[in-house]
Amino acid sequence: MINYNQLLNQSGLKATHQRIGVLEVLEDTGHSTIDEIYQRVREQHPAISLATVYNNVDIMLERDVLVEVPIAGAKSRYEIKKQDHIHLICQICGSVTDESIDLISQKDLTRIAQKDEFAIARSQINIYGICQSCQAAM
Amino acid sequence: MINYNQLLNQSGLKATHQRIGVLEVLEDTGHSTIDEIYQRVREQHPAISLATVYNNVDIMLERDVLVEVPIAGAKSRYEIKKQDHIHLICQICGSVTDESIDLISQKDLTRIAQKDEFAIARSQINIYGICQSCQAAM
DNA sequence: ATCCTTGCAAATGATTTGCAAGAGT
């Protein structure tokens, strides 16, 4: 459990109920679209407006509190910034699962980027396929 | 140089000038947004409509002729489908460069996915950072 | 007390759709 007040203040943002609500939803779901965040936060804060969710996600992206996870054929999802990791994205049910990038992969990425003298800020790996439970249901 | 007529017919699509125009632009640029495709195709086919570009990109995605490259903080780009590869995305100038996924990385991805019994269809690796020429300009 | 943030409503921008005319096989 993270101290959201502190995280927001450190980032130069006021710790409003709306922002804490967004962070709590993302802590809980892992990755959500704007609309999912809006629906979930509304359960606790029925008066929150969609524009506020957009504004807050934007400003938290700028301040590196959140990260955008763009997904082919679907809306972007957002997650609380943490170590780079891999997303397994199910093409049937849309679920997103995290997996760690191990050391070998990290080294490979560095080596590949160095070939182009490219200064890496971060990497995003999406693997698309079919998750275990959707395979079982086929 | 690819035979676009054949590629389209194999995919059950008529080889219209508009579709060939889209493919030629993508062959030339590597990866473009919808709008870039529209502007470029217009140079050869001034009457093409933006809706036609949208429709054609959509149907070519469905038929696996094109692939969507979703990018954090920017519009998706589209490319002609080929072997999976890595995208180096410059956060300054927005350029996208391809790099091959070598065998070790491929094996890593397979191993990681197997942990979750996930059936891989394809993988998409985006590395965000600063390209060589933007570094030089700093 | 001050400045930042909110909710609302309106504005803008992106994408999709319906349909009659035109093009590919």
Add this chain to the structure above:
DNA sequence: ACTCTTGCAAATCATTTGCAAGGAT
């Protein structure tokens, strides 16, 4: 000829913005 595809315009959906009122430090 037949069916698929196009361009246009309108409709829809997503996102951003302006602003007066309210909230956090």
